[in-house]
Amino acid sequence: MRRYSVFALAREALRHHGGWTRAWRSPEPKTDYDVVIVGAGGHGLATAYYLAKNHNIRNVAVLEKGWLGGGNTGRNTTIIRSNYLQDESAAIYELSRTLYETLSQELNFNIMFSPRGVMMLCQTEHELRAMKRTAHATRLNGIHTELVGPERVKELCPIINIHGPRYPVLGGLWQPRGGTARHDAVAWGYARAASDLGVDIIEQCEVTGIDTTGGRVRSVSTTRGEIRAGKLCLVVAGHSGVLAEMAGFRLPIESVALQALVSEPIKPCLDIVVMANTVHGYISQSDKGELVIGGGADGFNNYTQRGSFHHVEETVRALVETFPMLSRLKMMRQWGGIVDMTGDRSPIIGRTPVEGIYVNCGWGTGGFKSIPGSGWATAGLLARGEDPIAGPFGLERFREGRMIDESVAAAVAH
Numbered sequence: 001m002r003r004y005s006v007f008a009l010a011r012e013a014l015r016h017h018g019g020w021t022r023a024w025r026s027p028e029p030k031t032d033y034d035v036v037i038v039g040a041g042g043h044g045l046a047t048a049y050y051l052a053k054n055h056n057i058r059n060v061a062v063l064e065k066g067w068l069g070g071g072n073t074g075r076n077t078t079i080i081r082s083n084y085l086q087d088e089s090a091a092i093y094e095l096s097r098t099l100y101e102t103l104s105q106e107l108n109f110n111i112m113f114s115p116r117g118v119m120m121l122c123q124t125e126h127e128l129r130a131m132k133r134t135a136h137a138t139r140l141n142g143i144h145t146e147l148v149g150p151e152r153v154k155e156l157c158p159i160i161n162i163h164g165p166r167y168p169v170l171g172g173l174w175q176p177r178g179g180t181a182r183h184d185a186v187a188w189g190y191a192r193a194a195s196d197l198g199v200d201i202i203e204q205c206e207v208t209g210i211d212t213t214g215g216r217v218r219s220v221s222t223t224r225g226e227i228r229a230g231k232l233c234l235v236v237a238g239h240s241g242v243l244a245e246m247a248g249f250r251l252p253i254e255s256v257a258l259q260a261l262v263s264e265p266i267k268p269c270l271d272i273v274v275m276a277n278t279v280h281g282y283i284s285q286s287d288k289g290e291l292v293i294g295g296g297a298d299g300f301n302n303y304t305q306r307g308s309f310h311h312v313e314e315t316v317r318a319l320v321e322t323f324p325m326l327s328r329l330k331m332m333r334q335w336g337g338i339v340d341m342t343g344d345r346s347p348i349i350g351r352t353p354v355e356g357i358y359v360n361c362g363w364g365t366g367g368f369k370s371i372p373g374s375g376w377a378t379a380g381l382l383a384r385g386e387d388p389i390a391g392p393f394g395l396e397r398f399r400e401g402r403m404i405d406e407s408v409a410a411a412v413a414h
């Protein structure tokens with residue numbers, strides 16, 4: 001891999017940019033791999049990268065039915081934070097956030113990590129109490145957050161109206177090193193670095209069947225032929241149920257569309273991320289100037305991967321009291337992604353009833369922030385058979401009632 005640097009840029013500028021090579025290889029699939037990962041979203045690609053980098057397992061394929069990063073990884077609102085309530089969550093999300101801090105250097109690819117700070121508003125007494133608890137819990141886990149008053153919220157976010165008649169701002173949970181990153185770049189950066197370490201990334205290759213003869217994984221059928229797999233890791237987010245069915249087991253997840261929208265580009269007016277959980281909306285400003293606005297999930301299971309008008313109306317209506325200037329903006333685009341929701345709103349990383357098949361799913365509405373930590377932990381699990389960070393997130397927890405409950409704690413769990 002040719003390293004990207006200021007010197008490479010200068011050299012190419014003098015050569016009319018004719019010397020750049022492809023960022024990742026596009027090989028024909030081999031017939032046999034030690035590890036086959038299904039899904040080239042952030043989690044699949046990060047898993048492949050850390051398998052090669054941390055564990056020297058390089059005979060690895062990542063199979064993607066569409067294009068790399070075309071699932072939820074390329075559809076989210078890019079919020080990164082680690083202020084989760086439960087210890088297990090704090091461990092994986094903070095590992096992730098820490099890895100994000102230096103990911104551009106690690107991957108030699110600018111992922112545009114911007115630790116601009118994330119503010120979670122408290123707009124009811126109940127929410128204020130809940131956030132107080134979260135602030136104490138995060139502090140005990142060594143994560144820097146602060147519970148701030150309404151005046152400080154206003155100082156950090158001048159466009160906010162803290163005196164709303166229905167939902168006045170009573171305070172906020174502030175994580176100064178939370179922020180955003182460029183979602184496509186995260187996928188592209190991991191793909192490029194993994195490919196350089198020998199991982200085969202195979203796009204336009206849909207998995208259509210899984211051979212589990214004798215109770216263990218043998219091979220996968222794909223639109224580009226049969227591929228034998230020593231181990232198989234399903235990392236397909238909203239399609240996890242579909243792949244699990246191919247392998248003959250069920251997962252405790254539901255798939256629903258989650259939507260987002262962006263406004264027309266405007267001058268810089270918001271340099272932090274604000275999440276308004278009570279009214280269910282969150283907002284940040286992109287480098288292009290668009291306000292990036294996240295809304296709710298559909299109230300019914302589906303695989304549509306589309307936006308719908310009523311969500312635009314509901315989300316903007318909910319936010320307009322807190323951000324009155326939104327009422328003057330045109331909304332430019334909306335879209336949806338299929339997220340995989342578990343009952344406790346925590347992910348699943350672990351073995352399955354079929355020997356040799358592992359899953360990484362259930363990130364729901366909040367798995368962009370966890371891509372580096374999740375890849376790190378899943379690679380550890382695949383390589384060593386167990387991993388301290390992934391351990392608590394196994395499927396057994398649903399049978400044993402050991403939930404890692406982030407549903408009440410997070411409300412909007414992005």
Ligand SMILES: Cc1cc2nc3c(=O)[nH]c(=O)nc-3n(C[C@H](O)[C@H](O)[C@H](O)COP(=O)(O)OP(=O)(O)OC[C@H]3O[C@@H](n4cnc5c(N)ncnc54)[C@H](O)[C@@H]3O)c2cc1C
Pocket residue numbers: 038039040041042043044063064065066067068069070071072073074075076077078079080205206207208235236237238239243258259260294335336337338339361363364365366367368369370414
């Ligand atoms: C609108 C929206 C806003 C969000 N906002 C945030 C946010 O602000 N912060 C945050 O942390 N998270 C957010 N999320 C959640 C986050 O995007 C996801 O949790 C995360 O991207 C999941 O990544 P993944 O790699 O598991 O899945 P994906 O990126 O969905 O990748 C799975 C891949 O599997 C492929 N696939 C499926 N079936 C097959 C098959 N049979 N064969 C081969 N390939 C297959 C798909 O094509 C896809 O590319 C948001 C999600 C949405 C939809």
